[in-house]
Amino acid sequence: MVLALVLCGSLFTPAADAESERLAEAMTPAERVTLLRGEKGVRSAGYVPGVVRLAIPALQETDASLGIANADNLRRGDVATALPSSLSLASTWDPGVAERDGTILGDEAWRKGFNVLLGPGLNLARDPRNGRNFEYLGEDPLLAGTLAGAEICGIQSRHVVATVKHFAMNDQETGRDVLSADIGDAAMRESDLLAFELALETGHPGAVMCAYNRVNGTYACENSHLLDDILKGAWSFPGWVMSDWGAVRDARAPDAGLDQESAHTLDRVAVDFSAIPQARLIEMNRRILRSMLAVGLFEAPTLRSPIDYVAHAADALDAAQRGIVVLKNDGVLPLGRQIHRIAVIGGHADAGVLSGGGSAQVLPVGRAMAIPLGGDGASLAFYDRSPPLAALRALAPGTAFSFSTGRYASEAAALAHRADVAIVFATQWLAEGKDAPDLSLPDGQDALVDAVAAANPRTIVVLETGNPVAMPWLDRVAGVVEAWYPGQRGGEAIAGVLTGAVDPSGRLPITFPAAESQLVHPDLPGLDQLLWLTAGGLRGDALAVAMQPFSVEYSEGSDVGYRRYQIAGLKPLFAFGHGLSYTTFRYGGFHVTPGPMLTATFDVTNTGPRRGTDTPQLYLTGHPGGPAMRLLGWSHVTLDPGQTRSVTIAADPHVLADFDEALNAWAIPKGTYEVSLGSASDALQAHAVAAIAGRQLPR
Secondary structure (H helix, E strand, O other), X not given: OXXXXXXXXXXXXXXXXXXXXXXXXXXXXXXXXXXXXXXXXXXXXXXXXXXXXXOEOOEEEEEOOOOOOOOOOXXXXXXXXXXOOHHHXXXXXXXXXXXXXXXXXXXXXXXXXXXXXXXXXXXXXXXXXXXXXXXXXXXXXXXXXXXXXXXXXXXXXXXOEEEEEEEXXXXXXXXXXXXXXXXXXXXXXXOHHHHXXXXXXXHOOOEEEEOOOEEOOXXXXXXXXXXXXXXXXXXXXXXXXXXXXXOOOOOOHHHHOOOEEOOHHHOOOOXXXXXXXXXXXXXXXXXXXXXXXXXXXXXXXXXXOOOOHHHHHHHHXXXXXXXXXXXXXXXXXXOOOOOOEEEEEOOOOOOOEEOOEOOOOOOEOOOEEEEEEEOOOOEXXXXXXXXXXXXXXXXOOOOXXXXXXXXXXXXXXXHHHOOOEEEEEEEEOOEOOEOOOOOXXXXXXXXXXXXXXXXXXXXXXXXXXXXXXXXXXXXXXXXXXXXXXXXOOHHHXXXXXXXXXXXXXXXXXXXXXXOXXXXXXOOOOOHHHHHHHHHOOOOHHHHHHXXXXXXXXXXXXXOOXXXXXXXXXXXXXXXXXXXXXXXXXXXXXXXXXXXXXXXXXXXXXXXXXXXXXXXXXXXEEEEOOEEEEEEEEEOOXXXXXXOEEEEEEEOOHHXXXXXXXXXXXXXXXXXXXXXXXXXXXXXXXXXEEEEXXXXXXXX
């Protein structure tokens, strides 16, 4: 069995090329500026006027990584399907789920009148405290790029332009307007940029959004090396580059490759279109028009029409179930019929499941509950109305459930003591513009878990988080389940996994550190400056202006996350790729065949008592340059008890290769390679070596 990757053909046809050229040439100088300057939408993320004379439609843009956003309810009552977070999607390791999510996003956007979708997000999780990691697809470039490419295919199949973001190295929110992400070119190409390259290669998005931050000292939206040399040069990207909202810092940014100023009223310096040569203006318009034509914005204009929210909700439930990861299980899961009394504690489990905040916020079908978080920011955390407590009661009607809010640890502990099993729901709210200061659970929840576990050793912790968290109580609980932000059917998904109605198949797309001391930057860069300024009363734009520039050196280079942990001999709390099932699997007959496409074959056997899905993972663990650790590929195998299936995984050449800065190309060095098979990056069970003839990959 070979993992079926979703591939959609290039949308940029000769017909789209020719028609975009004709339209761009036919525009007047004034009309050429029209498509290049957007504005913040009154009821949406952004708006770019069309050209009526030439029947060029306007661009109606919406935020939408996790559903069609309506963060401030500006379109009063306009709900949308709230999908699980992107980290949950990445935990499925399934391009088919990613494409289906994209199709839902594209369909709902189109039927709501939007033709440009500002997603998917693709920044690698270099820091597990990043407030927007929940919008991204984990720490591995192959996994993230593959899933993003599939999601793009789904979005654009519904005649909506997908915008991959934030290009590039936007890997933390603290100081994002002033920080410089400093990294070598080869390391950047082999990590963060590789994720973008793979997504563009397989998904062919119509647009790329440049980021707020600087990269090696130069702001991303005026970084000619990123935009012209790599994106449009080495990768031959034919679409357009739009700025993030308020990210333009230089009036001549188009000289460096920017094609569209997204929200000129938010920029500190507006683009000076009068200084741009007409030939460049024509090229900028041609790029925008080519994507519009290729995706079908002319021939299939948006049509406000009914949305099948029922079907989309069923898909959201399936995605949430597949994304839940069982991290620990000392025999307490699934909840059996012998359990008669269950204490459910904390996390507003009686009301709903948590969602992430910021521009990705969705008003879900089925309503949401807003909880004020307090403090000067006056933030609201939204809970999708899918209460896990009600879902558990529905699936276990013969069980007596009791609930405690968890506000008082002593009360929760007393309730847990009288129960057969205690389930603590622990939450961590994250949002755009805010990083977590550390890895702890907020609001004293670690102490709550400790108190409950002391009262009942059969305690299960269900995490609804946007990031990895520390677990000082791990040895004292019987089970840990990571549910992420599971979307509008999340409570039902959690209940299905806990009760065993669903076999857990999620695998971690991000490393859970044992402590901050294991991080590349144990102290979050820029946090001390931010805290000092906010303590002085600065907020919003005044705070952004006051932040002084600083640099973040990514000394780990391309060894992001698990790559660094394995090479440095660090033991994480939970490793990349980890996830438990309610059955067990065995691998055998591992064999590697070298060639232009290195392939590995092996057998997978279900050795447990029930049907389940495994995700065998293939890693490069040694190459001619020395030790290595890179995901080469993976597969999904669903088996009945006792069933065996043969599996073949073809290694992606980009991950076998190194980027040669001198040649400005990818090259696979000649020599001996060690390839390993396992169920996680720290659970490698079989190894093989192969001699590979060196070669340079085509550009």
